[in-house]
Amino acid sequence: MFTIFLTCVFSTLIIASILFAIFFRQLFPKFIKRHICLKIFLFNVFLLLLLFFSKFIQNETATWSAFQQLIIIIFVSELFFTAAMLIFNGISRLYAAFITKPVNKSRRNFLMKSALIPVEGIVLYGSFIEKNHIILNKYNIPIAAASTWKGLKIAHLTDVHMGSYFSLAKLKTTMERLVALEPDILAVTGDIFDDDNTNEKSIALIGQYCNSFKHGIYYCWGNHEYMRNMDVIRNSLAKTDIHVLENQNITIENGKDKLTLIGVDYPRDRTHFTQLGTEYMEKALVGVPQDSLKILLAHHSDFIDNAFANNINLALTGHTHGGQFGLFGYPLFPGFKYVRGMFVNNGSYGYVSTGAGSWFPFRLGCPPEITLFTIV
Numbered sequence: 001m002f003t004i005f006l007t008c009v010f011s012t013l014i015i016a017s018i019l020f021a022i023f024f025r026q027l028f029p030k031f032i033k034r035h036i037c038l039k040i041f042l043f044n045v046f047l048l049l050l051l052f053f054s055k056f057i058q059n060e061t062a063t064w065s066a067f068q069q070l071i072i073i074i075f076v077s078e079l080f081f082t083a084a085m086l087i088f089n090g091i092s093r094l095y096a097a098f099i100t101k102p103v104n105k106s107r108r109n110f111l112m113k114s115a116l117i118p119v120e121g122i123v124l125y126g127s128f129i130e131k132n133h134i135i136l137n138k139y140n141i142p143i144a145a146a147s148t149w150k151g152l153k154i155a156h157l158t159d160v161h162m163g164s165y166f167s168l169a170k171l172k173t174t175m176e177r178l179v180a181l182e183p184d185i186l187a188v189t190g191d192i193f194d195d196d197n198t199n200e201k202s203i204a205l206i207g208q209y210c211n212s213f214k215h216g217i218y219y220c221w222g223n224h225e226y227m228r229n230m231d232v233i234r235n236s237l238a239k240t241d242i243h244v245l246e247n248q249n250i251t252i253e254n255g256k257d258k259l260t261l262i263g264v265d266y267p268r269d270r271t272h273f274t275q276l277g278t279e280y281m282e283k284a285l286v287g288v289p290q291d292s293l294k295i296l297l298a299h300h301s302d303f304i305d306n307a308f309a310n311n312i313n314l315a316l317t318g319h320t321h322g323g324q325f326g327l328f329g330y331p332l333f334p335g336f337k338y339v340r341g342m343f344v345n346n347g348s349y350g351y352v353s354t355g356a357g358s359w360f361p362f363r364l365g366c367p368p369e370i371t372l373f374t375i376v
Contacts, residue, residue: 013048017041020078023085027109044078047071054164068164069127069361076362077123084119088112126364131165134174134356134368136181139342140376141349143313148257149293149375155183155213156371158299158318159355161224162202163195166357171202174356174370175209181372184214188242189318190222190266190299191355196229200236207240215252218243220263222299222319224359245297247283258292262312266299273302281306293375301338304350314373315350322354326365340366 021037051071054064092108146152155178160166178186188206193199210217219242225233237244245263252259262284267276281303288294296307296315307315322340323331331339343350354369 013044014041016079016082017044019082019086023082023112027113044075047075051075065164072361073123073127076127077120080119080123081116084115085112088115122364123362126362130365130367131358131361131363134177134370136177136372137369138372138374139351140374141314142376143293143347145291146293146313146375148254149259152185152259152293152375153181153183154185154187154295154314154316154373154375155181156187156189156316156351156353156373157192157356158189158316158353159191159222159321159357159359161191161194161355161357161359162198165359165361168198168201168205171205175206178370179209179212183372185261185295186213186217187261187295187297187316188217188219189297189316189353190220191224191318191357191359192219192222193228193233194224194359196232199228199233203233203236203240203242207237207242210241215259216241216243218245218250218261218263218297220245220297220299221266223266223268226266226268245284247280249284249286249288251289251292258289260288260292260294261297262288262294263297264303264306277303277306281310285310301336301350301352304338304343304352307350308345308348311346312348314375315348316353316371316373317351318353318355320352320354321358321363322352322366324354324358324360324363324366328365331366 017040018037021040024031024040025036051068054068054071088111143149157174157178160171160174162168162171186209192206193202195202206217219237243250243261245261246265247263249260249262252261264277264280264284267273267280269276277300294312294314296303296312298304298307298315298317300319301317303317304315306312317338320331320336320339323333323335325332326340329341338350338352340352340354343352351371351373353371354366356368356370358368
């Protein structure tokens, strides 16, 4: 899977660099002429390597974060500029095909250069505004058999990705917002502790709020926790009252009515993902009362299928970040079966959050979110 990922990254990098070089030379012929494609490709490789290694340097200053964001802005600007020029050239070709009047190249180049201004405006908006504006989405979940659990409120937090792009101060503000919603439960579905420099402090900070939720905080693993020092993460979580659900469940009773929180681990072996997902689900369901209200916590959105197959009332997931690029509420690059929003099947509900943070610090048409679900 990692090989496929690297292949896609370098293929995109090569194609984007070549196209950007062609358009750059077209608009600015007086600039670099020789080996421009190679020079731009090497420049982009340098930028991405610089960004990658910068995440391992312990520096939480605003200047360092701004430096990392600048790298992102340069790279994303190239991608958006290339996409805009492809569209513009396509329109120009259509114009030339249907209009006999020859295209004024000078005017065309002027219009193309003018287009760079709104394109850069979009890039800056996605880099500084949308990615930092965490929205709140609220949903009512109708469950006929909810009985005395009607009115139960469940807050959902996922994909924070603590580190360069999500500080401890921002985590504290986010937790305060969640507490202010007065939910009974906080469900946390992984990819929270993504920075060895701050993971212990992040866990301790979230742990301080356990008593702020009537029935506690419940947590399942994401894939990014496994990229960090898991011993430190596990030991730090054990010092708090956060309930870690690793293919396990916990049942809460309200008189005769039961509520079961179910959590599954993240299947790290992509070649056997479906098989492992089924095995994890089977383990997690052991001992679950049939008559209980069932809430599933899973990091990967594919577990929504497992939830539907097992008549889980509500499955909460993340991982996809909603694609991070969207248009009119829909992801531009799906990539997953369940990418964003609510899915319903025979009375079972599955939700994919866009996440509160960003591993890649840019969002457009897909703002980060926290979510509140009310059982009705």
